[in-house]
Amino acid sequence: SAVISQKPSRDICQRGTSLTIQCQVDSQVTMMFWYRQQPGQSLTLIATANQGSEATYESGFVIDKFPISRPNLTFSTLTVSNMSPEDSSIYLCSVELSGPLSYEQYFGPGTRLTVT
Amino acid sequence: LAKTTQPISMDSYEGQEVNITCSHNNIATNDYITWYQQFPSQGPRFIIQGYKTKVTNEVASLFIPADRKSSTLSLPRVSLSDTAVYYCLVGAGDYKLSFGAGTTVTVRA
Numbered sequence: 001s002a003v004i005s006q007k008p009s010r011d012i013c014q015r016g017t018s019l020t021i022q023c024q025v026d027s028q029v030t031m032m033f034w035y036r037q038q039p040g041q042s043l044t045l046i047a048t049a050n051q052g053s054e055a056t057y058e059s060g061f062v063i064d065k066f067p068i069s070r071p072n073l074t075f076s077t078l079t080v081s082n083m084s085p086e087d088s089s090i091y092l093c094s095v096e097l098s099g100p101l102s103y104e105q106y107f108g109p110g111t112r113l114t115v116t
Numbered sequence: 117l118a119k120t121t122q123p124i125s126m127d128s129y130e131g132q133e134v135n136i137t138c139s140h141n142n143i144a145t146n147d148y149i150t151w152y153q154q155f156p157s158q159g160p161r162f163i164i165q166g167y168k169t170k171v172t173n174e175v176a177s178l179f180i181p182a183d184r185k186s187s188t189l190s191l192p193r194v195s196l197s198d199t200a201v202y203y204c205l206v207g208a209g210d211y212k213l214s215f216g217a218g219t220t221v222t223v224r225a
Contacts, residue, residue, distance in 0.1 A: 004159075033213075042203070042215040042216060042217050042218060043215040044215075045214075092159045092160075099165060101148055101165050101166070101167060102148040102150075102167075102208070104150070104162045104165065105160075105213060106162065107160050107161070108159050109157075109158055110157070110158065110159050112157070
C-alpha cells in the first residue's frame, strides 16, 4: 500500500486566483493521477502525471487550466488556475501500485476547494 | 473500458450482510474487477479485487460467476462505520479508472 498526503486539506479562494495543491507519497511510484470530485458526484480523472514527462490530460481538461508538475517519484502538484465557482470540488491525487492480481490505486485524502 | 451498472443506494441494519451486485456485460478477457469504498470527506479506498470465482479478505468477499458479466461484493455483518459509497470498476490495470455513480450503502442501528 501507499500513504499519500495532500496539502492544503481545504481552501476558500476568490474568483480569478490560482491554487496549487501538493501531493506527497511515502514511496517512489511511477504513475500518479489527479481526479476531481464535484459535490455529490463521482470521480473524474483530470490527468496522469509521470515523472520526467509531460502530464497527459483527459478530454475536457487542459494544461493551461490545470498545470501539473512531477519533479520526482514521490511528489506532484496540481494548479487550478484562474478559478471560477465551477471549480469548487474535491481534488484527489492517487498512485498506482502492483497488487497480487493487477494494479491497485491508492488515493490521498483530497483537497476541498471552494471558490467564491 | 467496460461500463458498469450498480444500484444507486442500499439500506441495511447493523449485523446484517450486505450484497451489492455490479453488472459489467462488456468485460474483456484481461479485465479485473475491483471495488473501492469511499467515506465522506475521504479519498476512495481499495477493498478487493478479483478475476473469477471467489475472493475473500478481511474486509469483504467478491463473488464472480463463470461468465464474469457481473460480480457481487459481500460485506458480512455490517456496522454503522460501513456506511459509505461503494464503487465497482472493471479494467486491466491500464490506470484509467472510470468511476461510475457508485452505490451508497446506509447502515442503520
